[in-house]
Amino acid sequence: ARRGDSALGSSNMGDGVNLQFRQQLLLIDGNLGAEDVAALKFLCTDLIPFKKLENVQSAVDIFQLLMAEDYLNEEDTFLLAELLYRIKCHFLLHKLGYTKEKVQECLHEKGRVSPYRTINIFHSLCQSALELLILLEKQGLLTENNVQMLEEVCMNVSPDLLETVNSYRRAKGEILRLFFFSFLQKISSYKMDGPKRGFCIVINNVTFDGVLQERKGSSKDAEELERVFTWLGLDVKTYIDQTSEQIKELMEMWQQLKDHKDRDCFICCILSHGESGAIYGKDGELVSIRMIMSYFTAKQCPQLAEKPKLFFIQACQGKEIQRPVYVEADARIPDFSSTQQSLSPSESIPEEADFLLGMATIDGYASFRHVQQGTWYIQALCSKLQLLVPRGEDILSILTEVNEDVGRRVDRWGTKKQMPQPAYTLRRKFIFPIPKDPPPSQQY
Numbered sequence: 001a002r003r004g005d006s007a008l009g010s011s012n013m014g015d016g017v018n019l020q021f022r023q024q025l026l027l028i029d030g031n032l033g034a035e036d037v038a039a040l041k042f043l044c045t046d047l048i049p050f051k052k053l054e055n056v057q058s059a060v061d062i063f064q065l066l067m068a069e070d071y072l073n074e075e076d077t078f079l080l081a082e083l084l085y086r087i088k089c090h091f092l093l094h095k096l097g098y099t100k101e102k103v104q105e106c107l108h109e110k111g112r113v114s115p116y117r118t119i120n121i122f123h124s125l126c127q128s129a130l131e132l133l134i135l136l137e138k139q140g141l142l143t144e145n146n147v148q149m150l151e152e153v154c155m156n157v158s159p160d161l162l163e164t165v166n167s168y169r170r171a172k173g174e175i176l177r178l179f180f181f182s183f184l185q186k187i188s189s190y191k192m193d194g195p196k197r198g199f200c201i202v203i204n205n206v207t208f209d210g211v212l213q214e215r216k217g218s219s220k221d222a223e224e225l226e227r228v229f230t231w232l233g234l235d236v237k238t239y240i241d242q243t244s245e246q247i248k249e250l251m252e253m254w255q256q257l258k259d260h261k262d263r264d265c266f267i268c269c270i271l272s273h274g275e276s277g278a279i280y281g282k283d284g285e286l287v288s289i290r291m292i293m294s295y296f297t298a299k300q301c302p303q304l305a306e307k308p309k310l311f312f313i314q315a316c317q318g319k320e321i322q323r324p325v326y327v328e329a330d331a332r333i334p335d336f337s338s339t340q341q342s343l344s345p346s347e348s349i350p351e352e353a354d355f356l357l358g359m360a361t362i363d364g365y366a367s368f369r370h371v372q373q374g375t376w377y378i379q380a381l382c383s384k385l386q387l388l389v390p391r392g393e394d395i396l397s398i399l400t401e402v403n404e405d406v407g408r409r410v411d412r413w414g415t416k417k418q419m420p421q422p423a424y425t426l427r428r429k430f431i432f433p434i435p436k437d438p439p440p441s442q443q444y
Contacts, residue, residue: 021074028084028092029059037062039087043117047071071112078103078110086113088393189394189429190308191264197233197433198263198307201254202226203247204240205272210284218271221314221378225269227440228382232389232432234267244281251295260303265430266296267310271378274315289313289357297352308430310395312358314378356424358399380405385432386439394429396422 032040040062041053048065056062063080066072071079081098084090085107090100204222206215226236239250247270260266270292272279278286289311298305360377384401393401399422437443 018074024095025060025063027095028080029063031092032059032089036087036089040083043083043086043113046114046117047112078106079112082107082111082113088397189431190426192431192433194262194264196235196263198235198265198267199254199257199260200225200229200234200236200267200269201250202236202238202269203242203250203271204238205242205270205280205282207241208273208280208282208284212273212280212284215271215273217375218314221271221375224382224440225378228385229267231435231437231440232385233435234265241282243283244285244287245283247279247281247287247292251292255295255301258303260301260307263307265308265310266304267312268292269312269314269378271314271375274313279313279315293355293357296355298354306354308354308356308426310356310358310430312378312381314360314375353425353427356395356422356426356430358402358422376406377402383441386441389432390434390439392431392434394431396424396426396429 037056037059040059041056044062044066045053048062048069052065053062056065063072066079077096078098081093081096081103084092084096085100085103093099093103202222202225204218206218208214222238222240226238229236239246242250254266254268270279272281274280275286277290278288279292281287293309293311295301296304296309358381360375380402381399384398384405388398388401403422
């Protein structure tokens with residue numbers, strides 16, 4: 001058992017804590033990572049002494065400290081709900097019987113976390129940034145009324161933030177929300193404030209030579225991708241029915257493009273049939289996903305060095321399975337033999353930083369496409385981007401929601417399921433700037 005499980009099951013919590021409540025806390029703990037725990041520690045600094053928080057290793061430790069201080073019990077879980085709300089783990093609120101909206105309603109009356117703490121907690125902060133803030137506070141170098149140390153940090157890290165500090169000084173007593181948000185964004189997220197966002201190319205293979213079947217419904221995906229990424233500020237170019245050689249030529253052309261220099265990122269979406277670690281050209285020849293991505297390494301494409309490069313692949317990564325009429329698999333027909341060696345998504349990514357590969361399905365399995373409505377994966381991706389980018393969510397959080405969405409889907413017979421799989425070497429959080437216009441789904 002994990003250390004946290006043992007602690008929750010021990011008498012340290014008291015005999016009055018019932019099994020159901022313990023299970024609730026364990027479920028929540030199991031869904032929180034190291035950065036979430038660091039954020040919780042920072043939020044609880046005014047409620048629990050520094051000395052006790054220093055030994056915290058997991059969310060369970062924090063829950064026990066809160067119970068010991070009578071801030072949390074099975075009859076009153078609002079503080080925990082508030083904490084989950086503050087660190088944007090909204091999907092866990094239902095385990096406590098709350099919704100995001102319900103917590104928002106009760107915050108004014110029941111909220112316990114000080115406004116000073118909440119200004120520092122946003123989706124973009126990283127564990128090291130929080131530890132820096134805590135250390136500065138412990139040493140008395142950072143308070144609500146003294147931001148001189150942060151000013152000095154900004155002079156070295158991000159001089160453009162100094163104006164925000166000056167604005168704060170002019171507005172004495174105003175909450176530091178904008179400043180800390182900008183500060184933490186700068187040190188933990190990719191730069192996404194250039195004059196132009198970047199290019200997005202979409203390769204949509206619908207019809208094929210030989211035995212590969214037509215991918216009906218794929219045009220719906222391509223159109224949706226173009227609408228959504230255009231809304232996100234990218235210049236989208238779509239290519240239809242490309243052979244394996246044409247795909248390689250396209251990659252070489254985009255690799256050599258000088259205009260990447262003024263862009264923040266690069267995105268490539270490929271819709272086709274596929275096998276393990278590869279996609280099919282129109283001519284029925286396989287192209288390695290790793291080779292496609294390798295065109296954009298820092299050495300091969302210096303203009304994109306240290307910039308995020310995102311690849312979304314809608315294609316099967318294994319054999320076609322028995323399927324109903326209205327749901328097809330993006331794989332070749334069953335009697336077409338394969339000699340492809342199995343490759344995981346992580347093996348397809350070049351061995352350097354700043355790449356993300358979003359696969360429609362895990363290795364060895366089929367992905368599904370409705371002949372009229374498009375693929376489960378691409379439709380879920382476009383839907384979640386439109387929903388969560390305006391909320392400031394980063395791309396990995398969005399892809400987690402895509403996984404949940406696709407994982408819930410089944411065909412009308414209830415027999416076919418699919419689970420996407422992202423792999424990445426991103427060094428920072430990738431967050432799309434919030435567009436000024438409403439999402440495409442609200443425009444049509």
